[in-house]
Amino acid sequence: MSISADYSAITNIGSLGAGPCANTVELFDRSYSETATTAIDVYLENCQAINKLWINLDNVAPEFSRLLLLGYVSAVESYFRTILSSIIKTDKKASADAHSYTVPFGAVLYQTRRSMPEALFEGISFASEEAIRKALGKFLAVERIPDDIKSSLLEFEKVCHLRHCCVHRFGKLGTQNGIALGLESHSRALEKPLALGKNELGEVASWLNSFVKSVNNFMFRTLLDRSTSEKNDYRIAWKWMYSRDRANFARFYNLFSSCKDGVPSPDMRALYDRFVLAKKPRSKKSSVK
């Protein structure tokens, strides 16, 4: 038996070779093109694909559930990137508001004009309540987030802290995340790994679905509401006739509607009719009757 002279050979390495990332281009599926057309549908399809990985298992190992949690939060982040950039591409006011924001020079050189807005979010991670709150203010000019959205954002923040443990500490609760979740109650869990069972994982995944859909509805409502607002310089001159408003309404509808969800969005005409009933200025009834 020969003994190695290398005193640092404390583990047996195997063959490192040239590395798996010699050609990273090859690692991306360049033939892929999105089948879903709206941000919410892309998100739902991504989640459905993740769901199928575990939904029929009897038990989900904690290691696996932690990876799945990363996947779900990543899908949420991706949703916000897509929806915000498509809002900037579609809504005149959002586009004008974004004029003063900077993008990396490389994006200007290599991104197409259509995909340029994506570059606005390069430095932003949407895996936090704060980032989403700020983005809503910055790109949708939402001054006050309604309480229901606010409280679900706070809940989302908790999910993000769980995710943070999974990304950086193999699931173990660190002090920073413990502080954010409430150290007094979480002190017993410090340095203990996150162990989502099948039920808990389902709760989180289902909640995230509902959360994203509620924010989706909220943004749709925000854009429609401000399109009728006197204060908005880019408001839309609604004619309150489907045939004439159809194109304008469709631009918003096509941003937010879903056909991939279990219950698809109501059709455009139905939502337009509801919009008219709620927003059309009421003609002053002639009191002579």
Added chain:
Amino acid sequence: MSGPLNSALAGNEPAALEQRADYIPAEDLIAETAPDSELFKRVVRALLTPSLKTIVGPRGCGKTHMMRYAWIQCQKDAVKPFAIYVSFNKYYRLEPLLVSRASPPDEFHAWALGLIVLATYGSIEFQQGQNNAVVDLEKFSSFSKSDLERLIGALERNQPLSQTELELAKSLTISKVQYLIDKACKLAGRTRTVLFLDDAALTLTPSYLIELLDIVRALKTSSIAPKASVYPGTTEYSSRFHTGQDSTDVFVWASVESPDYAVDFDQIARCRFPDFDRLPSDVVEIFRFCAFGVPRAYLTLIQAFNESKARTQQAKVNQVVEDHLSARLAEYRSLSTKVPKLVHLLAVGEDVLHGMVRVIKEVNASRTDVQLTIGIVKDELTPIVRRMFQLLVEAGLVYDADEVKHGTPERIYQRYIPHAAALLTSRALTAGDLGGSLRSTAEAISAKRAKHPIRKKLEKYVTDPSSLRELDFALPPCPKCGAKRVGEVQKFCSNCGTQLVPVSTFDACLSVRIEDVPGLTAYQLRQIRNELPHLKTIRDYLALQNPVAELITVYGFGRRRSSRIADVLRSFVDDFLS
């Protein structure tokens, strides 16, 4: 079943018998009340005590009537507590929020407390000369009446809330409401308050029920005593509300077997029908029994008998009783359109009801005394079977006659009495008597009762025993791929991974087309179609902020016609959702 719809159609015809006590004007309510019955006195007494009570009874047994009666009594008598009456009967309009908003409980919370504040103002207003008092209260609490009405309207129409509405909703807290109630109580010159919370069963939206029971419990103070009216078994749904500890139950449903039953019920009928004592005694006996503990049913039966065109008394009675049974059954079955997942439970329940009648008939064929009661061994009542019976009890089709111990070894039996109209239409009491004459039926009703209930296995009451074993909620398949659901709490489809969310059943009502609503004339429909093309469904109607103002813009629609149309549509919605 007539109800508000028919009375809306009949206009203000004085003869029309209003069935829901919510719609009876205060003076008529007093005139129609027979306050001397033992049951009535007991319930009203419980309503005025300073403790939290749940008033328990099935649909139509008089809960609303007693609450409104007690409320009026309190208004008139300065010695009694300050009373506030709130009805939550429109709760189902908030059901769609459960699937379209981020936090429906907050909105429900604001809706419920908002209604209580408005009702507090209402009670103060009712006392004459107190008009400025409401203005004072508004200033004191910073809850403006018109703002609250707007908020509640927006919530019931599922409209997104404006910033000011959101702020108002947020400012409605339990402690502020308690503070306001105490202030109003003082203004009214009373020392304590009773808070009548009617229609608090919210059976179709259990998640709101849990919220409401929390509110009820939290509102209780030494000076405020909430009283909530619920269906039998309702409070079992909430793990946070404990009957006995948090509140005591007061049962309102009179048993047809109770000794005071005949006297109490005849008093009620006498108030409403001056010539009541001229009715044939056999007919009275049959109808009283057939009413099955529900005062309003008794009145409807007599009214229908008086109006019947049938030739003989026998034919009139048969027709009226049969109609009554089919109306009860139709109401029971209509639950399955509101809550589709109950469809199997309702169907098997109806089978059990008929099965009980069949067995009772067989037993009575060979006895001298009369048997009415079925005893089911408690072990056979699994949670799902119990739920099935609960639905029958809630609908008033089966009377829950409590538990009893029998036999050696001793076993606990849950006793049930099937609806009297079902027993009568099958001639289950007079099985030996082929003709089933009025006389023999009336005699059987007043005959001596069997001492013990019929004790048979549960499966004897169903046509197919496997239906009991397979009894379960009817869960819809995955809406996307059609795969079957595995369980009630399943979050995602096991085949395609789609999120499985509850579908709003309120949508069924909202999607009804205006032209399918009974009670509108061809002319009215044509004008609406031509001049209000957007007004196509009930959904569109409910979205209107001021329906009458909208309708009045139509050529040929004056104020009266517009409000009549609005009345018909509103009653349709209330009927559908109650």
